Amino acid sequence: MIGTRAVCGGKLGLVPAGVWLLCCVLVSRWHGLCGSLLAAVLPLAYAVRARRSRLVRELERAREVAAAAQGVVLRPLPSRLEGIELAGGCLSASRGAALGGDLYEVLATAHGVRAVIGDVRGHGLAAIGTVAAVLGSFREAAHEEPELAGVLRRLDRALRRHLGDDRGEEFVTVLLLEIGPGGEVTALNCGHPWPYRLYEQPLGPALARQTTPGEVLPPLGLFPLPAELPLARCTALRPGDALVLHTDGAEDARDAHGTFFPLRHALGEAAGSGPIIPAAVVAAVRTAVLRHTGGRLADDIALVALRNDRCPLPASFTPRVKRTSLR
Secondary structure, rough: OHHHHHHHHHHHHHHHHHHHHHHHHHHHHHHHHHHHHHHHHHHHHHHHHHHHHHHHHHHHHHHHHHHHHHHHHHHOOOEEEEEEEEHHHHHHHOOOOOOEEEEEEEEEOOOOEEEEEEEEEEHHEEEEEEHHHHHHHHHHHHHOOHHHHHHHHHHHHHHHHHHHHOHHHOOEEEEEEEEEEOOOOOEEEOOOOOOOOEEEOOEOEEEEEOOOOOOOOOOOOOOOOOOOOOEEEEEEOOOOOEEEEEEEHHHEEEEEOOEEOOEEEHHHHHHOOOOOOOHHHHHHHHHHHHHHHOOOOOOOEEEEEEOOOOOOOOOOOOOOOOOOOOO
16 A cells, blocks of 8 residues: 555656646746847847937937028018018928928018018928028018019029029919008019908907909919019008918818818907907917817918008108019
8 A cells, every 4th residue: 555655646746747847848948039039139129219219319400400490591570660560470381390481571671661471382491492592582682672573573583593494393472562651552473372451440350351452473483574563552551450461371271171271260360359469460370270270281381460550641641652663
């Protein structure tokens, strides 16, 4: 009996020991496989992480370059020029880019307050060179040319020099405006949307209406300018009223259902009741566009608001009438 139990007990005792030994072998082999996998995967993971860090740094540098370019090319507008209160702003459709293909500038000159707004075909960093060429030419010509037509011809020549022989289908829409001392407004339009006019009301919210004062020429860069330029004469800007210049990205912005952004309605709400404040109008429309689109813009957007903050001139004042240059 004792021998039988001993033998049986010994055999039964060998079973757990064998299972334990088999498990040890399997675990050892598994650990060896894991070790091999880790040895192969870890260097790759470190390389991916390092590359990701480099890409993040490069993106940050690109944003810094874009911000620097914006500060040099598209300078912040002053809050006031020769009795005109003003504000401007841009939204870029390119993620990570502070500057797109839209441009604007407002200058006080001996010939009146002159403004330009334009839209370069395309957007992002590739359009900065064209934006710089057009704005650089405007900043000189606006002071030197007595007629608005002369300014437009200077912009056209500068753009053609910049594009050279490989211009292809590159073009720029441009709207030039001049506001005289009596609030009289003249304009030249090359394929650009006409501005909206905000009328300050004694009671209730401001009224927003789009102006259509004259003929529209083709965008600059596509065709030579005609010998005679159609200078549009707009209704004088009364003290308290404002003009809002914009690029077509504002009216073409859509929501997830394809509904266009209601710019005229948004301008009326942004102006509100009481005095029209250009900076508040630009900020409110910017917020409304981002809310409407969910932050997904298909095109760049630029806005410039100009409010006549001058005192009414005496009835005896007669504004100087200019003739259109035929150069």
